[in-house]
Amino acid sequence: MSPVTPPVMLRLHGYAVSNYFNIAHAALLESGVRFEIVECRASQTPEFLRLSPMGKIPVLETPQGWIAETVAIxxxxxxxxxCLLPTDPFTRARQRQLINVVQVYVELPMRSLYPGVFMGATNSSAAIETARQTLDRSTxxxxxxxxPQPYLAGEQAGHADLFAFYCLDLAERVSREVYGRSLLHELGLSEWAQLMAQRNSSQIVLAAFAEAFGAYLMEKQATYPFRAGESIRG
Ligand SMILES: N[C@@H](CCC(=O)N[C@@H](CS)C(=O)NCC(=O)O)C(=O)O
Structure with a gap:
């Protein structure tokens, strides 16, 4: 008798341009659970807001219902x-602390500059200065x-690594374009980024990102000179 394959219980909705989607995708790959990807974009339609109340991606479909917000996913x-967090409460909390700092004080200010870098628009000098002030503190x-030892919370890769890796990939591109600054270099994280890039989950996620991001930049008529893997080289 052939083994019965269990049904897929989890579906991740979103697409590979999104660093948040990529974090969730990587976590699913690391966990080894079977899952499917349903490609979709963020949306403010009433139908999508019922699944993801802020209209953002990613959103995870589970047997009990939908979960939005990457930390919750x-x-x-x-x-x-x-598979990705130790049992020790202190180390878990330190990983969450790092995630918060990356999300609120690095990712968000750099995201505020996406329009001028990735979307064919222009960033005002006020926006560039405001983001720089937050970035100076967060770095x-x-x-x-x-x-890194060699991962951010010790010998094993954890949530903080996934979060920082995919957020810093885009943040690094923005800070190099706008400020001529390499965040990975400033933070001493170039070797760590290369280590992260070698993981099986990273290779799958980064390949999907490269394909989707190239198409996204063309759609936005952005002049950003995208080269896959460039940000990781530090
Ligand atoms: N706090 C959210 C942020 C997710 C997020 O910003 N997703 C972006 C794509 S990377 C999005 O959906 N943007 C569309 C929008 O803001 O309307 C999370 O942790 O999942």
Whole structure:
């Protein structure tokens, strides 16, 4: 008798241009659980807002319902299929601390400059200055918080690594374009980024990103000179 394949219980909705989608995709790959990807874009339609109340991607479809917000998605995957967090409460909290700093004080200010870099628009000098001020503070914070050994929270890759890796990939591109600054170099994370890029999950996610991002930039008529893997070289 041939083995019965269990039905797919999880579907990740979104697409590979999104760094948040890529974090969730990587966590699913790392967990080893079977899942499907349903390609879709963020939307403010009433139908999509019922699934993802802020209209953002990614959103995870589970047997019990829908989960939006990447931190919540990672938490759910980890609770069901533990593999990326240690059991020690202190180390778990330190990973969350790092995730918050990356998300709020690096990702968001750099995202505010996406229009001028990736979307064929222009960033105002006020927006560039505001983002720089936050970035100056967060890079100081991250220099003490993110010290690879060889991963950000120790010997095993964890949520903080996935979060930082995919957020810094785009943040690095923006900071190089706008400020001529390499965040990975400033943070001493170039070797860590190369280590992360070698993971099986990263190779799958980064290949999907390269294809989707090239198409996205063409659609937006952005002049950004995209080269896959460039940001990781530090
Ligand atoms: N806090 C959200 C952020 C997700 C997010 O910003 N997703 C972007 C794509 S990378 C999006 O959906 N943007 C569309 C929008 O903001 O309307 C999370 O953690 O999942």
């Amino acid at each position: 990672l938490g759910y995957i980890e609770d069901c299929f533990p 100081i914070a991250l220099r003490s918080l993110a010290q």
